[in-house]
Amino acid sequence: MARSEKQTGAKVGGFDRLHARLAALAIPATGFVSQPEPKTIGTFARGRQLIAGNFLFAGYLIEAKDRSIWDLPVPDPRFEEAIHGSAWLDDLAAVADLPARKRAQDWVFDWIGRYGRGAGPGWTPDLTGRRLIRWINHAILLLNGRSRADSDAYFRCLGRQTIFLSRRWKTAAPGLPRFEALTGLIYAGLALTGMERHVGLAGDALGRECAREIDAEGGVPTRNPEELLEVFTLLTWAAAALGEAGRAPHPDHVAAIDRMAPTLRALRHADGGLARYHGGGRGLEGRLDQSLADAGGRALTAHGLAMGYARLAAGRTTVIVDAAAPPSGRASENAHASTLAMEVTSGRRPLIVNCGSGMSFGPDWRRAGRATPSHSTLCIQGFSSSRLGSEGPFGMRGQLTDGPDQVWAQPEDDSSGHRLLAGHNGYVPTHGLTHVRQLSLSIDGRTLGGEDTLGAMTVADRRRFETIMERTRHKGVGFDLRFHLHPDVDATIDLGGTAISMALKSGEIWVFRHDGVGELKLEPSVYLESGRLKPRGTKQIVLSSVVLDYACQLGWTLAKAQDTPAAIRDTEPKGEPSEP
Numbered sequence: 001m002a003r004s005e006k007q008t009g010a011k012v013g014g015f016d017r018l019h020a021r022l023a024a025l026a027i028p029a030t031g032f033v034s035q036p037e038p039k040t041i042g043t044f045a046r047g048r049q050l051i052a053g054n055f056l057f058a059g060y061l062i063e064a065k066d067r068s069i070w071d072l073p074v075p076d077p078r079f080e081e082a083i084h085g086s087a088w089l090d091d092l093a094a095v096a097d098l099p100a101r102k103r104a105q106d107w108v109f110d111w112i113g114r115y116g117r118g119a120g121p122g123w124t125p126d127l128t129g130r131r132l133i134r135w136i137n138h139a140i141l142l143l144n145g146r147s148r149a150d151s152d153a154y155f156r157c158l159g160r161q162t163i164f165l166s167r168r169w170k171t172a173a174p175g176l177p178r179f180e181a182l183t184g185l186i187y188a189g190l191a192l193t194g195m196e197r198h199v200g201l202a203g204d205a206l207g208r209e210c211a212r213e214i215d216a217e218g219g220v221p222t223r224n225p226e227e228l229l230e231v232f233t234l235l236t237w238a239a240a241a242l243g244e245a246g247r248a249p250h251p252d253h254v255a256a257i258d259r260m261a262p263t264l265r266a267l268r269h270a271d272g273g274l275a276r277y278h279g280g281g282r283g284l285e286g287r288l289d290q291s292l293a294d295a296g297g298r299a300l301t302a303h304g305l306a307m308g309y310a311r312l313a314a315g316r317t318t319v320i321v322d323a324a325a326p327p328s329g330r331a332s333e334n335a336h337a338s339t340l341a342m343e344v345t346s347g348r349r350p351l352i353v354n355c356g357s358g359m360s361f362g363p364d365w366r367r368a369g370r371a372t373p374s375h376s377t378l379c380i381q382g383f384s385s386s387r388l389g390s391e392g393p394f395g396m397r398g399q400l401t402d403g404p405d406q407v408w409a410q411p412e413d414d415s416s417g418h419r420l421l422a423g424h425n426g427y428v429p430t431h432g433l434t435h436v437r438q439l440s441l442s443i444d445g446r447t448l449g450g451e452d453t454l455g456a457m458t459v460a461d462r463r464r465f466e467t468i469m470e471r472t473r474h475k476g477v478g479f480d481l482r483f484h485l486h487p488d489v490d491a492t493i494d495l496g497g498t499a500i501s502m503a504l505k506s507g508e509i510w511v512f513r514h515d516g517v518g519e520l521k522l523e524p525s526v527y528l529e530s531g532r533l534k535p536r537g538t539k540q541i542v543l544s545s546v547v548l549d550y551a552c553q554l555g556w557t558l559a560k561a562q563d564t565p566a567a568i569r570d571t572e573p574k575g576e577p578s579e580p
Contacts, residue, residue: 030155030193036241038137039294041286042090046531050091051099057082059360061533069107070114078359084122085130086111089138101141108135108142109150116157118164125168126177128161129184133237136191159195162188166198169205175213175220175331176227182206183234190245199247206238207250218259219307221331223324225267226280228307229288232260236294261295264288266306267320269345275309275320276343278327279334279357281530310411312418315445316347317560321437322375323409323422326386332400334359337386339404339424340437341375344448344558349504350486352376352558356528361535367398369528373482378435378452381478385426385435402429417443431477432456432464433547448558454479455551462550476546481554483512483541487527491539493520500541501561509562515555518545 049056053065058078064071069088074080082088086108092100115122122131135142135158143151162185169181182202189199213220213231220228235257239249267275272289273282292299304310308324321342327335334357344352355374358365368374372384379385386403404426412419423436436453454477456465468477485491485502494501500512500522514520525540545552 030152032139032191033193033196034245035136035139035191036187036237036244038093039237039240039290040087040090040093040134040137041284041290042092042094043285044091044094046088047091047093047095047100050088051095051103055083056531056533057088059362059530059533068110070110080121081127084111084120085127086134087130089134089141093138093141096141101144104138104141105144105146109146109153112153112157116153116160118160123164125165125172125181128165129169129172129181132158132161132165132184132188136187155192158188158192162192162195162198166202169202174209175222176231178209179206179213179231179234182209183238186238187241190241190247199242199245203238203242203247203250203253206235207252210235210250210256211252214256214259216259217305217307218256218261218263218302221327222278222335223308223327223331224278224280224334225264225274225276225307225309226283228260228267228280229264229274229283229291232257232264232295233287233291235260236291240294257295258297261292261297262300262302263306264292265299266302266311267309269320269343269350270313270316270318271345271348271350273345273350276354276356277309277322277338277341278336279359281356304411305409310409310420310422312411312420312439312441312448313445314418314441314443317441317445317448318345319343319439319441319448321409321420321422321439323407323420325405325407325424326400326403328403329399333398335386335400336370336375337372337384337388337400337403337426338375338377339372339385339407339426340422340435341372341377342439343376346445346504346508346510346560347506347564349488349506349508351489351502351504351510352483353486353527355484355526357530358528358535360530360532361528365528365535370398373480374484376483378437378454378479378481380427380431380433380454381480383427383430385424415443417441427454428461428464431468432461432466433477434461446560449555450557451553451555452481453551453553454547455553465547465550474548476548478544478546479552481518481543481556483543483558484525484527485539485541487536487538489538491522491541493522506564507562508560508564511559511561512541513557513559514543517552518543518554 055062058076060075060079062072069083089104092104165181165185169185172178172181182205185198185202189195242249310321310323312319319342322338341354354376355369358369370388372379386400389399389401404424407424409422418441420439423434425434427433433454434457438451440449456462488505490503492501502510521542523540523542525538526535527538528535543554545554
């Protein structure tokens, strides 16, 4: 992190602490005017882990059965942010038995005693907004059986946090942090006595942020599908809370929800999970369905490109391709060099995936997960289609640089199926080579055909390529086509090394074949999944070749050879249990 960024962060943090302490002098709230219906969704399994003393946040597990959550060692700033945001209340509420209630109450009232007057690291606008939503949603769980003095302390602390938010929401970073801050302010303003004056200003500000941050196609600058879902969810919560209080959301707020819903539908696979791109995961189980239901309106799915992604869907198969330029500037701090990468899902079973975000496994895994070889696309050996900038402390920086400035995609549909022609020039500066990918999905979804070309397209590109050839003594430019497989896929080399057979747990069998130009291998890979302690081992199909002339073209097919047996219904949960 640059020195100026450190100084700016320290200055903002200093003002946050000052306003947090000043908020303690304001007239406190004394109770609820109204309380929004709880909408936050927790996980029963994670709630049971918390009760047992297993604290898994930001990829770190700390076992401390008889210690307060606030006495835990802090292995990473993201661990600290996770516990101060209080989203763990959702998990305890999902259990909702006596031990869960005791821990929820103990930890919240312990927070009030330690940090409630403005001390500690939890006083930032986004964390305060996240915390207010949970405290208000789970008020019954938190206040059940408590004394009048505890109730007064609870409302007094809620009021302080609301006052703090009203003064500091503007300092939250644009995007998800500011949406969290403003949604928390609206929630608290509507729910608490004496705080109604903040609702109008917060609602107007939320409308302006929607107009500024949600583009005409319903996307966000980071192009992270899971972040899009999180923002969408906050907007539906705020709209519902305003509606229940007899207030109309800002027109730009409503319009943003209407734009985002079709885009989110286009970014979900056949199994209901989101495509995993640019730092995002599949999304919390059930959240997308619930948020779309809360949004109401017609169930429309975006056609063409949705937030820069192309979706081919037929039968039980979905293919989602990153078909636009990667994010740039600050929006790229968690972005991946994933241009033209694809994911394939059959029914409830992911087949071809990207490795995913390694953020929860430390800076080394984070950086590895962002590189092109961790995605199901073509990569020149030793290079990524976009370069990664230098990392700051804890791996929380590293913008993409020197990415493709020309990315094009032409989706087409007709009676025979769905096709996509796409390309990018990310390797032109280094090698003079352009990647062109053609995909064709049959109308029944049983066959996906592909053709990947790496070639020098212009005179200038050919000169660059010739320079590279001279440097390598005409050994050519080696490249790989990678197809990362989900860990549940059982893959084996078949037909004398000319094909790969893949068995899904549903009983389906898919077969990968190629045109014989490249060398086919089955190699180890990893599946990076938040909520786990370590990466999951899996495999990847690698088709390798060398560009010796001005172009090299590899053809391949992915075809379903066997359906799910008729006697078997594929009804297993699609989510993976959290560790440990």
